[in-house]
Amino acid sequence: MPSLNEIRSTFLDYFGKADHAVTPSAPLVPQNDPTLLFVNAGMVPFKNVFTGAETPAHPRAASSQKCVRAGGKHNDLDNVGYTARHHTFFEMLGNFSFGDYFKEQAIHHAWTLLTAEFKLPKDKLLVTVYHTDDEAADLWKKIAGLSDDRIIRIPTSDNFWSMGDTGPCGPCSEIFYDHGPSIAGGPPGSPDEDGDRFIEIWNLVFMQFEQLAGGERVSLPKPSIDTGMGLERIAAVLQGQHDNYDIDLFKALIAASVELTGVKAEGAQAPSHRVIADHLRSSSFLLADGVSPSNEGRGYVLRRIMRRAMRHAYLLGANEPLMHRLAPTLVAEMGQAYPELRRAEASIVETLRQEEERFRTTLGRGMGLLDEATANLAAGGVLDGETAFKLYDTYGFPLDLTQDAVRAKGLTVDTDGFDAAMQKQREMARANWAGSGQQGAAAAWFAIKEKAGATDFVGYETTETTGVVKAIVVDGAEVESASAGTTVEVLLDRTSFYAESGGQAGDTGVIEANGRESRVIDTQKQAGELHVHRVELTGDLKVGDQVVASVDADRRHTTRSNHSAAHLVHAALHHVLGPHVAQKGQMVDGERMRFDFSHGGPLTPEELEKIEAEVNAVIRQNVPAETKEMAPQEAIEAGAVALFGEKYGDSVRVLTLGQSLTDEAKAYSVELCGGTHVARTGDIALFKIVSEQGVAAGVRRIEALTGEAARRFLLDQAGVAKSLADQFKTPVAEVVTRVDALIADRKRLEKELAEAKKQLALGGGGAASGPEDVNGVALIARVLDGVGGKELRGVAEEFKKQLTSGVVALVGTSDGKAAVTVAVTADLTAKFSAADLAKAAVIAMGGQGAGGKADFAQGGAPDDSKAQDGLAAVKAALAG
Numbered sequence: 001m002p003s004l005n006e007i008r009s010t011f012l013d014y015f016g017k018a019d020h021a022v023t024p025s026a027p028l029v030p031q032n033d034p035t036l037l038f039v040n041a042g043m044v045p046f047k048n049v050f051t052g053a054e055t056p057a058h059p060r061a062a063s064s065q066k067c068v069r070a071g072g073k074h075n076d077l078d079n080v081g082y083t084a085r086h087h088t089f090f091e092m093l094g095n096f097s098f099g100d101y102f103k104e105q106a107i108h109h110a111w112t113l114l115t116a117e118f119k120l121p122k123d124k125l126l127v128t129v130y131h132t133d134d135e136a137a138d139l140w141k142k143i144a145g146l147s148d149d150r151i152i153r154i155p156t157s158d159n160f161w162s163m164g165d166t167g168p169c170g171p172c173s174e175i176f177y178d179h180g181p182s183i184a185g186g187p188p189g190s191p192d193e194d195g196d197r198f199i200e201i202w203n204l205v206f207m208q209f210e211q212l213a214g215g216e217r218v219s220l221p222k223p224s225i226d227t228g229m230g231l232e233r234i235a236a237v238l239q240g241q242h243d244n245y246d247i248d249l250f251k252a253l254i255a256a257s258v259e260l261t262g263v264k265a266e267g268a269q270a271p272s273h274r275v276i277a278d279h280l281r282s283s284s285f286l287l288a289d290g291v292s293p294s295n296e297g298r299g300y301v302l303r304r305i306m307r308r309a310m311r312h313a314y315l316l317g318a319n320e321p322l323m324h325r326l327a328p329t330l331v332a333e334m335g336q337a338y339p340e341l342r343r344a345e346a347s348i349v350e351t352l353r354q355e356e357e358r359f360r361t362t363l364g365r366g367m368g369l370l371d372e373a374t375a376n377l378a379a380g381g382v383l384d385g386e387t388a389f390k391l392y393d394t395y396g397f398p399l400d401l402t403q404d405a406v407r408a409k410g411l412t413v414d415t416d417g418f419d420a421a422m423q424k425q426r427e428m429a430r431a432n433w434a435g436s437g438q439q440g441a442a443a444a445w446f447a448i449k450e451k452a453g454a455t456d457f458v459g460y461e462t463t464e465t466t467g468v469v470k471a472i473v474v475d476g477a478e479v480e481s482a483s484a485g486t487t488v489e490v491l492l493d494r495t496s497f498y499a500e501s502g503g504q505a506g507d508t509g510v511i512e513a514n515g516r517e518s519r520v521i522d523t524q525k526q527a528g529e530l531h532v533h534r535v536e537l538t539g540d541l542k543v544g545d546q547v548v549a550s551v552d553a554d555r556r557h558t559t560r561s562n563h564s565a566a567h568l569v570h571a572a573l574h575h576v577l578g579p580h581v582a583q584k585g586q587m588v589d590g591e592r593m594r595f596d597f598s599h600g601g602p603l604t605p606e607e608l609e610k611i612e613a614e615v616n617a618v619i620r621q622n623v624p625a626e627t628k629e630m631a632p633q634e635a636i637e638a639g640a641v642a643l644f645g646e647k648y649g650d651s652v653r654v655l656t657l658g659q660s661l662t663d664e665a666k667a668y669s670v671e672l673c674g675g676t677h678v679a680r681t682g683d684i685a686l687f688k689i690v691s692e693q694g695v696a697a698g699v700r701r702i703e704a705l706t707g708e709a710a711r712r713f714l715l716d717q718a719g720v721a722k723s724l725a726d727q728f729k730t731p732v733a734e735v736v737t738r739v740d741a742l743i744a745d746r747k748r749l750e751k752e753l754a755e756a757k758k759q760l761a762l763g764g765g766g767a768a769s770g771p772e773d774v775n776g777v778a779l780i781a782r783v784l785d786g787v788g789g790k791e792l793r794g795v796a797e798e799f800k801k802q803l804t805s806g807v808v809a810l811v812g813t814s815d816g817k818a819a820v821t822v823a824v825t826a827d828l829t830a831k832f833s834a835a836d837l838a839k840a841a842v843i844a845m846g847g848q849g850a851g852g853k854a855d856f857a858q859g860g861a862p863d864d865s866k867a868q869d870g871l872a873a874v875k876a877a878l879a880g
Contacts (some may be wrong), residue, residue: 014108061655081312261322351598458495466494564657577599618681625681
């Protein structure tokens, strides 16, 4: 019985021998496609090839592509774990022909692999074709010897694929496996086709048409092939299983979950183990590809997946965080096929641990909200959809959990209201993530790339070069010339300008053409390999002009220093904090460096000092930086650090900086990087951290300066210290002691002032010293000038102690605004709520409302001139 890993290898080996370029899986975050959250099909990385925007490196390809599908209506995700074939993460095996072979060879390859390599019984296979695709039907008869009753013609869109309203399209042929009569269900196209007896295992798409905007469909000059076979599905078939969760990979993950929880994967607990196994895969692979859990975009989807798994761990009774303890089992099972899992293992483990610890607190809060929201609902009542969605969105409660919880009280949930809130959130999320990935390259630049080829970048060797204008683009359209005063995008055949990439800002400078200098304000990468200059023209420019392009050398120098410093910071973080640290983003330019990384909490002053000291120690080594070109896997195996989620070409630039501070035979930092860097570490001159802060859950950011900017920053700090020392008439070394003493004195004085205000309020305040009677209720009502909300609370509590039964209503005025505090003794809270009384006072004074409980509440109003109106409103409420 072949393992899942062996099945994957067999597929790729077969097509490699059939002259296909075996392509590594692309990262889950799509490149140059802001319309997708995640790669969700095997053809996505080849989309620009199929549309004709890019020329393929090889006319045939095969891959096992990582895919995530976690969108759609709210119950799609909730199906995972309860069905045999729903997954958030799966692998799509696929073979592709880009205008090379077509239907006959595609069918031949599929049939040969399934029956000769995988040795599936031929009588267990049947196929569907589009109802008008006689060619495919005849080929199945010719190649596979299938009879007409095993070739089912389908007239629906299930067997006709299209990329969208326009673009490539064509008929499909799907291959099904028959699990036998012991399982209910009929063949595709029959009334009971939704049963589980006949399972689709492979889909062959014959791209032979182009759908035009006007509705016309024309034949493509070079038809193509796109196929997809779910690895988990074919593994189930080849391992004699009907359920994907019974294959070897899931058995190992579920066994680990059972061992750690002590709960068997049986009965009502089985779905929880399945959810955990599935969601562990999607969470870990997304983390390995650089996605971080957050409250928006891709990170929002990741957090939903993680929290759903963690809720099921909670349901299984796991007393400690579980997910991070399962990650090593996943890495052991899949790390050989996907080395990025091994490289990111420490970061995956730490992120899962942090998220689960946070969610355990959130889970308790969510249950508290649910109890509060249902406290006053009688049996047969309905929990509003907004609350159900808040539980889902804020506290990670899927709808089914909320429904189960309220069902025990005889309640239901307003699912229509939930769906409406979900739709609103989905639209907000789409607005957040659409376009948040890499910039979608304009179609014009792909066409230009086909004519002009890749830019010859010589910026590693020089900052000035002569080049020829190959293309000019204005507002997304290619033009032959442009006039002075126009801002244009210019492509040269060769350039020394670095295009923004890998977190390094694009170069600026000047282009001299026809005796006029024009300013280059940015350089961006388009169509993958084009360095495009954004230029403010001071003279006319046309295609074919020869120009001299000069990079702003000073800005390039500081950018190089900041980028090299970022590499040193990355290495220092690993040394000081641990191997779990993973780069989550960076931005380096001519001003400063910003480095984002995974870590569970703020760095201590001591940790920051160690990082800064290490970086400066390597700078002082003043050793040459070394670069070499290597194959990505060779570089990684040699110890180079690769960034999570980055897609590398056949050759990568490897940068080595400094010597290890503990072993001179080793390098301090070795990373894959195509950016520009210093020639020697000493060129950085000086490194200074200026801030460290959190930017998202589990993600920290360091901002730092180098060289002259760092020197000026330190001089400014020294100047401030000297100024303070002069004012305090004390040595600079004693300034901190003097400041600490001043802070302590201020806190003491503030405390004494607050106490004085409180005593003054208790003794006067413009009202009678004793309480007044309002409808039989003792009321102390006062306006206290210069007393804020914080002091009001203490005054109200003191007045309340003086009353055996009664109400205290205070309005404090300060800086034109008013603070309201109301306190009610315990015996009156059933009749008078402090929250209601405070709200009445605030509204009477032009405010919006107040917050609190039955015995104590506070609020604020914008106009202190209406203080007496607020007290009058309280009296009116007591008077009834």
